[in-house]
Amino acid sequence: MSLLQVKDLSISFGGVKAVDGVSFTVEPGEVFTLVGPNGAGKSTIFNLISRLYEPGGGQILFDGQDITSLPAHKVAGLGIARTFQNIELFDHSSVLQNLLIGRHCRRNTRWFEELLFLPKVRRSEREHRLLVEEVIDFLDLAPYRDKLIAGLPYGVRKVVEIARALSSQPKLILLDEPASGLSVEETQNMAWWIEDMQKDLGLTVLMVEHDMSLVSRVSNRVLAVSEGRPLAMGSAADVQADPKVIEAYLGTEATS
Amino acid sequence: MSNRFKSRYDDDINLFEGRWHLAQYAILMALLLAAPWLLGTYYLGELTAVLVWSLAGLGLMLISGHTGQVSLGHAAFMAIGAFTNLALMLRGWHFLPALLASAVTSGVIGAIISRPILRMSGIYLAIATLALSIIIEDVAIMAEPITGGVAGVFAPPIAMFGMEIDRYATPEAFYYLCLAVLVLVTLGYLNLLRSASGRSFLAVRDSEVSARALGVNVARAKTLSFSLSCAITGLAGALYAHLAQAVNYESFLVLISITLLLQIVIGGLGSVHGAFFGAIVVVLLPQLIAIASDYLDNTAGIQIAAYPGLDTALFALLILLMVIYEPRGLYGVWFKVRTWLQLFPLYRKGMFRRTRTYLKTERQR
Ligand SMILES: Nc1ncnc2c1ncn2[C@@H]1O[C@H](COP(=O)(O)OP(=O)(O)OP(=O)(O)O)[C@@H](O)[C@H]1O
Numbered sequence: 001m002s003l004l005q006v007k008d009l010s011i012s013f014g015g016v017k018a019v020d021g022v023s024f025t026v027e028p029g030e031v032f033t034l035v036g037p038n039g040a041g042k043s044t045i046f047n048l049i050s051r052l053y054e055p056g057g058g059q060i061l062f063d064g065q066d067i068t069s070l071p072a073h074k075v076a077g078l079g080i081a082r083t084f085q086n087i088e089l090f091d092h093s094s095v096l097q098n099l100l101i102g103r104h105c106r107r108n109t110r111w112f113e114e115l116l117f118l119p120k121v122r123r124s125e126r127e128h129r130l131l132v133e134e135v136i137d138f139l140d141l142a143p144y145r146d147k148l149i150a151g152l153p154y155g156v157r158k159v160v161e162i163a164r165a166l167s168s169q170p171k172l173i174l175l176d177e178p179a180s181g182l183s184v185e186e187t188q189n190m191a192w193w194i195e196d197m198q199k200d201l202g203l204t205v206l207m208v209e210h211d212m213s214l215v216s217r218v219s220n221r222v223l224a225v226s227e228g229r230p231l232a233m234g235s236a237a238d239v240q241a242d243p244k245v246i247e248a249y250l251g252t253e254a255t256s
Numbered sequence: 257m258s259n260r261f262k263s264r265y266d267d268d269i270n271l272f273e274g275r276w277h278l279a280q281y282a283i284l285m286a287l288l289l290a291a292p293w294l295l296g297t298y299y300l301g302e303l304t305a306v307l308v309w310s311l312a313g314l315g316l317m318l319i320s321g322h323t324g325q326v327s328l329g330h331a332a333f334m335a336i337g338a339f340t341n342l343a344l345m346l347r348g349w350h351f352l353p354a355l356l357a358s359a360v361t362s363g364v365i366g367a368i369i370s371r372p373i374l375r376m377s378g379i380y381l382a383i384a385t386l387a388l389s390i391i392i393e394d395v396a397i398m399a400e401p402i403t404g405g406v407a408g409v410f411a412p413p414i415a416m417f418g419m420e421i422d423r424y425a426t427p428e429a430f431y432y433l434c435l436a437v438l439v440l441v442t443l444g445y446l447n448l449l450r451s452a453s454g455r456s457f458l459a460v461r462d463s464e465v466s467a468r469a470l471g472v473n474v475a476r477a478k479t480l481s482f483s484l485s486c487a488i489t490g491l492a493g494a495l496y497a498h499l500a501q502a503v504n505y506e507s508f509l510v511l512i513s514i515t516l517l518l519q520i521v522i523g524g525l526g527s528v529h530g531a532f533f534g535a536i537v538v539v540l541l542p543q544l545i546a547i548a549s550d551y552l553d554n555t556a557g558i559q560i561a562a563y564p565g566l567d568t569a570l571f572a573l574l575i576l577l578m579v580i581y582e583p584r585g586l587y588g589v590w591f592k593v594r595t596w597l598q599l600f601p602l603y604r605k606g607m608f609r610r611t612r613t614y615l616k617t618e619r620q621r
């Protein structure tokens with residue numbers, strides 16, 4: 001069974017159809033990439049899946065469960081984690097604190113137990129910490145553990161955001177332009193990590209990315225969208241060679 | 257020196273980062289416990305006032321400093337706490353249950369109004385909470401059976417441990433009572449901050465979208481924070497009533513709400529220390545001005561007392577300087593001094609230069 005099914009999804013903002021009848025499925029364990037020119041509606045699709053936007057029509061199924069009208073804060077608990085195109089970290093907290101907030105959907109203590117810091121709370125804090133440390137090891141973030149986000153270089157923040165998403169132990173991770181703004185070397189590392197997430201962690205990845213070399217390297221399947229509508233689907237090479245896709249990119253002179 | 261290596265996760269979970277840190281607070285606690293022997297009655301009273309305002313500041317710090325929701329209405333919750341406490345005591349309740357009732361009443365009323373109010377943000381939230389502060393003045397006049405109307409109510413002495421605790425008759429006992437409440441609340445506050453609820457408050461403050469995407473029920477987190485904040489402020493109100501010995505509608509004017517907000521800004525938004533530092537400034541600044549003015553009068557014949565409102569003006573100036581030069585408030589100053597001492601003589605110039613932050617363009621809400 002598909003892990004994620006998006007059926008005929010639509011949304012419009014003041015008459016502009018940002019997403020207009022998009023359907024696709026993501027299979028467990030694959031890396032599925034959305035490509036398309038700027039303003040195509042890729043980030044909007046992410047926001048619809050993480051329930052930050054109310055769809056105008058269509059359906060979203062995750063793990064067989066209809067999540068189309070689930071409140072946004074319940075999505076993480078089901079196993080969907082995400083990053084944002086414009087990094088949305090908690091700037092005044094340390095890396096460690098950020099990752100611990102990533103554990104929020106797995107919390108098992110109530111506020112009044114925390115107020116008294118019952119032994120149960122200490123136990124749970126230790127468990128959260130243990131899992132967060134695994135993520136820190138996985139993404140080589142140990143040197144930054146106690147640093148405040150506000151002082152970190154851009155490339156590190158991108159990684160911290162992925163780490164925060166991984167801390168919630170997701171089944172599906174949505175990465176919105178993980179390589180944008182990264183140097184060649186950092187992009188290389190990102191490619192490895194995406195491969196590791198897929199192979200070592202057994203995660204399913206849904207990604208938006210403009211860097212076609214990264215897309216070709218890590219993606220199992222690619223869906224091209226333009227002006228809110230799906231254009232072509234297939235391997236990275238197939239999609240890149242599709243005349244409709246080439247036309248869409250030329251029409252908007254987007255980066256590739 | 258406190259350069260130590262962490263060897264267990266508990267080093268980060270514990271309230272105190274090791275023996276030296278614990279020792280510092282133990283010394284502070286010992287000094288506070290010895291205060292009745294160290295200070296005269298007058299200054300013990302001032303110190304008690306610092307404790308009460310610290311408690312009120314802690315309440316506001318939770319919602320404004322740690323959850324990022326500004327409130328210009330917290331004097332209203334001090335009022336609710338104060339009148340609840342006195343009304344119940346005058347009806348024969350013991351002090352402790354009445355104190356608990358103050359916290360619960362303020363907390364519940366806070367929870368009820370938080371839903372509609374905390375849907376707003378920024379300037380609208382400021383105005384809505386300001387309105388609370390204004391409304392409470394009228395309520396305090398109209399709800400005569402509880403609040404004593406225009407005349408207000410006097411605080412009965414507190415019967416506890418077989419003695420009568422009264423701010424003037426037994427200032428030491430009242431001081432210890434305030435200290436005990438403050439220490440307990442501070443411990444609870446710190447406990448929240450080091451677990452999931454506290455982290456969710458910080459998350460809501462720094463980015464609501466990502467908080468939501470990480471599974472934080474933002475509306476619920478705001479409600480919890482506001483409600484606990486109101487409960488703490490209600491406790492402070494009850495203690496304040498006994499400190500002032502009598503309260504009426506004029507005890508909790510809008511000005512008190514504003515002063516409270518200024519207090520936590522001066523102290524340092526988003527730090528527990530800040531609530532305490534701010535309270536010290538708010539209580540002791542008028543004292544300092546009085547002492548300085550006496551001194552000037554005696555030595556140079558300059559009569560500052562002839563200029564009413566000088567303490568308010570100085571307070572305002574202090575805030576202005578703070579916001580411009582040290583946005584992290586007195587806590588920021590203290591943090592720098594502490595680091596300088598710890599690293600001595602290795603401190604480098606420019607170590608605290610504010611790091612560049614990246615603009616968030618295109619933020620979704
Ligand atoms: N909250 C919103 N309100 C109004 N319009 C929006 C909103 N979110 C997205 N849009 C519009 O929807 C369209 C698609 O935007 P989206 O951010 O999804 O594009 P994208 O494919 O992610 O582009 P990019 O590659 O630049 O990130 C754009 O025209 C955008 O202006």
Ligand SMILES: [Mg+2]
Nearest residue numbers: 042043044085
């Ligand atoms: Mg986008």
